Amino acid sequence: MGYKAGQVSLIILTHAHFDYYGSIKELKDITGAKIAVHKNDSQYLIQGKSAEVTPVSAIGRFVMLIAKNRSQKKKQGVRPDILIEDEMDLNRFGVKGKVISTPGHTEGSVSILLDSGKCIVGDTIGSTFGRLNYGAFCNDINMLKESIIKIKDSNAKEIYLSHDGICSIDKMRKAF
Secondary structure (H helix, E strand, C coil), X not given: CCCCHHHCCEEECCCCCHHHHCCHHHHHHHHCCEEEEECCXXXXXXXXXXXXXXXXXXXXXXXXXXXXXXXXXXXXXCCCCEEECCEEECHHHCCCEEEEECCCCCCCCEEEEECCCEEECCCCCEEECCEEECCCECCCHHHHHHHHHHXXXXXXXXXEECCCEEEEHHHHHHHC
């Protein structure tokens, strides 16, 4: 994207799963950036574990079946510099926007809501064959539904899904 490593001042983890923080120590070492994670997921990061998951779809149950005989990998723990509670203003890092708490996928899931209307949701929203859904895994479906309402009621215009591209807020509102 044209930035140098030293220009990165903050790394926000949307949640504490290995596919999100597996290289966080190396990224911190390279950039010198602060690491921010929600306080409810921080212990997983510190311990080098992945937050608990519960499959809520056929795909999730299939993945769990394959993985059930594998022991959970453990990474070197990393202590976050910033613990997010409910919201965190990003202006002090040169970004016009905020981090909002959107639990459900994990207890400490967050989304990044930019003033431009772009919203990065991590795994709060999933997609299968282009159809939006609650994802393959969920820690608390009721909290997830409340988080989706929070995003729908925000100033978001474009939703950035971690594994499935971008969708409009209108598509999201129709799906949920």
